[in-house]
Amino acid sequence: MNHPSCVTSFIRCVSLCIKRKIKNIKITLDCAKGSIFPDACLPISILIKFYHSTFDIEFIVTNEDSYLSKCGFFNPFDLETEKIKTLRNPMDKIFVFSEEKEREGQVSSLVQAYIDCLSRTTKCGKDVLNGLIWCINEVMDNVLVHSQSKYGYVMAQYHKRKEVFALCVYDCGIGIYNSLKCSSHKPASEIDALTLAIQEGIGDGKGQGNGLYGLFEIVKENNGRLVISSGYSTLMLRKNELIKFENDVIVSEQYPCTTVDFQLDLSKDIDLKTSLRNLNGFDGFDIRIDDMWQDDDVLRYDVFKQSSGTGTRIAGAELRNDVLNILQRAQSPIILDFVNVQACSSSFIDEFLAKMVIEIGFLQFNKLIRIKNMNSLVSHLFDRSVALRFHQNVNDGLN
Numbered sequence: 001m002n003h004p005s006c007v008t009s010f011i012r013c014v015s016l017c018i019k020r021k022i023k024n025i026k027i028t029l030d031c032a033k034g035s036i037f038p039d040a041c042l043p044i045s046i047l048i049k050f051y052h053s054t055f056d057i058e059f060i061v062t063n064e065d066s067y068l069s070k071c072g073f074f075n076p077f078d079l080e081t082e083k084i085k086t087l088r089n090p091m092d093k094i095f096v097f098s099e100e101k102e103r104e105g106q107v108s109s110l111v112q113a114y115i116d117c118l119s120r121t122t123k124c125g126k127d128v129l130n131g132l133i134w135c136i137n138e139v140m141d142n143v144l145v146h147s148q149s150k151y152g153y154v155m156a157q158y159h160k161r162k163e164v165f166a167l168c169v170y171d172c173g174i175g176i177y178n179s180l181k182c183s184s185h186k187p188a189s190e191i192d193a194l195t196l197a198i199q200e201g202i203g204d205g206k207g208q209g210n211g212l213y214g215l216f217e218i219v220k221e222n223n224g225r226l227v228i229s230s231g232y233s234t235l236m237l238r239k240n241e242l243i244k245f246e247n248d249v250i251v252s253e254q255y256p257c258t259t260v261d262f263q264l265d266l267s268k269d270i271d272l273k274t275s276l277r278n279l280n281g282f283d284g285f286d287i288r289i290d291d292m293w294q295d296d297d298v299l300r301y302d303v304f305k306q307s308s309g310t311g312t313r314i315a316g317a318e319l320r321n322d323v324l325n326i327l328q329r330a331q332s333p334i335i336l337d338f339v340n341v342q343a344c345s346s347s348f349i350d351e352f353l354a355k356m357v358i359e360i361g362f363l364q365f366n367k368l369i370r371i372k373n374m375n376s377l378v379s380h381l382f383d384r385s386v387a388l389r390f391h392q393n394v395n396d397g398l399n
Helices: 004-019 038-055 066-071 106-121 128-146 175-180 190-197 211-221 287-292 313-330 346-360 362-368 376-398
Strands: 024-028 058-062 094-098 151-159 164-171 225-230 233-238 241-245 258-265 299-302 334-337 369-372
Touching: 004 024, 004 038, 004 258, 038 058, 038 094, 038 151, 038 164, 038 258, 094 106, 094 128, 106 128, 106 151, 106 287, 106 313, 128 151, 128 164, 128 211, 128 258, 128 313, 175 190, 175 225, 190 225, 190 233, 190 241, 211 225, 211 233, 211 258, 287 299, 287 313, 299 313, 313 334, 313 346, 346 362, 346 376, 362 369
Parallel strands: 024 058, 299 334, 334 369
Antiparallel strands: 094 151, 151 164, 164 258, 225 233, 225 258, 233 241
16 A cells, blocks of 8 residues: 555445445455555545445455554544644554544644654754644645535654655545535636645635645645545646646545645755745744743743653654754744753763754854753763763864
8 A cells, every 4th residue: 555546446446346236345455564655545444434334345354464453544543632632653543533523623633743743753944844734734624624524534654764744634525626616716627626726715615715725835845745636636746747637536426535645855944935925924833832932932841741751862862853843943042941850861861962062063052052950960961971972073073
């Protein structure tokens, strides 16, 4: 399940079974390691449930893959908002979201979970995380507002080697063409509806009509990849070239279904003022950062609260990435508060702070970072790690 063509093949096979009145379908999963991607995994997972509930088809799955079991392929995660807020890693999971749970802020909590995870995972380019807040919010909100489906589904992955974030959203609703055909624009065809949907101010009257437009502009600015499939038609943005496909296979006339899949290069800067220039910009509101603001316009970062532990390099690297991303986004000094941190390993403090000093420079570190409530033991490890890092850099320079 590593390509949208897998979805096409699945729909074609099941449609043939329905035509022949076959009610029991055996599925053999052949999923080599590293070959399962959201743009195939998510739609097939949901279509299995859709065909079962709509056409009373029983699927017998053999050779179950461990990744598929863990990601929720057979049972998507349907979590309450408060449970989502506790997720440290929402990647590689299929989530259900609904209008009912959105009243409690389910979508915004999922978006926050994705952003927080990425902020800890890698140092991102300028405006990338703020751009992702727009993209994920809008594409998930579109399902609840326009699809006439009770549920939407989302899955995301982070690809470390390429520093790419991939996210797919799927719904079994009425499709983009049916959503727009009664609007003032009255698209003549499905492909016309898709090309209209990525333009500014185009919608069915239930919103401002800028969700897919903003997504398209941000992905284009990042030189990323965007695929929108609805009914028989697909629109793909790849290498800043717009490609159109028609005559795709369809689930049913009543339920054309819609897939929105996009990929962004996390290391590549985005200029949101340019991407969203016609929308008066976007501030990228982040509730976690907002909670860090102090009365003196300085951020307070609770090291103990934000960490997954203080004993490993992995935990230290997560905090370093997070702090550097927050500094870039907030454009403000930050207090690293070590209250409740009684002890840590030398590898943790080296990965967290000593590497940060080397990366941004001693003068910039002192300008932007303030240390608070660091006890003598942790302070000694910090000073020693910085000294060793500087000594290593000097030796590397001499050699």
